[in-house]
Amino acid sequence: MKNDAGVILVIGGAGFIGSHTVDLLLQEGYQVRVLDNFSTGRRENLPAGAPRLEVIAGSVEDSNWLEPAFDNVRAVLHLAAQVSVQRSVENPVYSCEQNIVGFVRVLEAARKQGARVVYASSAAVYGDPEILPLHEYGPIRPISPYGLEKYSNELYAELYGRMYGLSQLGLRYFNVYGPRQDPNSPYSGVISRFIDQLRRGVPLTVRGDGLQERDFIHVSDVARANLVALTKSVDGVVNVAGGQTCTILHLAEMLIAMNDRPAEIHWVPSVDGDIRRSQADISRMRKDLVDPIVSLEDGLRSVKQENGFPNEAIASSASHAFPS
Template sequence: MRITVTGGAGFIGANLCRVLLERGHDVVAIDDLSTSLPSNVDGLELDLRVGSVLDAAVLASACRGADSVVHLAAVPAVTRSLENPRRSHEANATGTMCVLEAARTVGAHVVVASSSSVYGSNPTLPRSEDLVCMPASPYAASKLAAESYTLAHRACFGLDALALRLFNVFGPLQRADHAYAAVVPRFVRAALRGEPVPVHGDGEQSRDFTFVDTVVAVLVESVERRVAADRPVNLAFGTQTSVNDLVAMIGDLLGRPLGVIEEPARPGDVRHSRAAGDSIRRLFPTVEPVPFVAGLRQTIEWMDSLGETALTGAGRPR
């Protein structure tokens, strides 16, 4: 197959591109490199187009002849969206509309990455797809708009489309070198440097962490089987780990307790998140999620083996 991956030089995108190539597919990656690194795809036999999904000409060229489009390009992070809501909207909502129209033009199947953040302040656990979404940040609102456009294109134009709600993905190639870094690489970076880890609030906030290999397995099967659905699907399997538990697990894997710096709770932060995994298991019954501790061990070993290089997310994925 010929597969276009937007955000293909990013954390999830580069891991996905590597596996797609290993499975014999032709891959075109498009990335504006605003939060990604070209070194993430060094050595991969793919066609990297540097540009934004908001650029109609670049996007049309990248999608020409595509059998499937995996749309991962976004401006990530709640904090970024609080600082610049319009940028998040344009990249995440308008950008998704552009990708959907490009896919419709060439008749490609499309998979769109949404986010667990769309559930927002809805307190119900686990998060099932039929819950009312209550976005608590501009980022969450932009992702809800993105998946809504995806479902609208499926309903109105018959587009083969799948919107997946990703939950706190972590693993090799995830950057740890900036203020918006996700919690796992940020904590592992501090731990490997012998520094205390920064915990916001009381540390009892919890997440349904998903190892990147699990996400890639679902994405690969999505495009190879041309999976589509009439509503969003959680891409997580119903685990729940608190930030304090994460600190303890990293310490256990490193064989020493970690120091902690207490920091204020972050605005727009969701207190608890745990997925209902019924839909993902029904659609992808053969996908076995990587256990959290196993994924955390792989992440620590990868970052430790590359030293400072790993802090940028750059370097070999395994």
């Protein structure tokens, strides 16, 4: 039991990544406090009646909630953000207020409490890369206000580390997927959208030629990385990804092979700003945090179980699986 070590605060803990991390923290015996305004997070994502879990319905924008949320906190995992790239393009002022001003409020609260800060950055800081795989020390070229906001977070955190000695680590999440991911969320990845389309019996929508490459990581591996990040003195930024790529077309073919009824692909034009290729170098993740252990096929199986795909279909898809 780790109750005497102080509270772990998870801001945005009722969301997709947050709730899986809360489950793991509780499983490991930590005292956990969740601060969430439930604009996108869901109460049902959190275990009911867990004795070591406290839930506060509030926002980082309101000091009346933020200050008491940091009481006796040893470390904070900050996941709350405006996560829609498109919305950041359409309303950059609002996005900045949510993702930069809100982030600095969290840094200030953590500085006053003496708490470690682990926060969600994003692969969006890299923009459309020319050289792969992407290293943490490589070029930063965001192509959206959202990507720029995440990079600004990293700069603020690094500055707080130098000025105030704040212990801080940014996690550059790549394509996270798994159970509880809302297909209607602006952050939702292609896997949850494809699963939802299969469930509704409509064609899978593939943009352009479908050869865009993505680096997928299962949310359980992300939760493991979050836990270690909260409890180790690793500073700076770390890529959090699977370290391998899969094309969108191959992914669609895998899921169609898993389906219990015929499914088709609906081709639509590519969109401006769609990143062609993305792959992370995960050497630092493996060295300082965790080694991802969930293969793409096994990860899809977990999503299948949540959405009711038959076991036989999974077995028949093995020949289509991207190598683990």
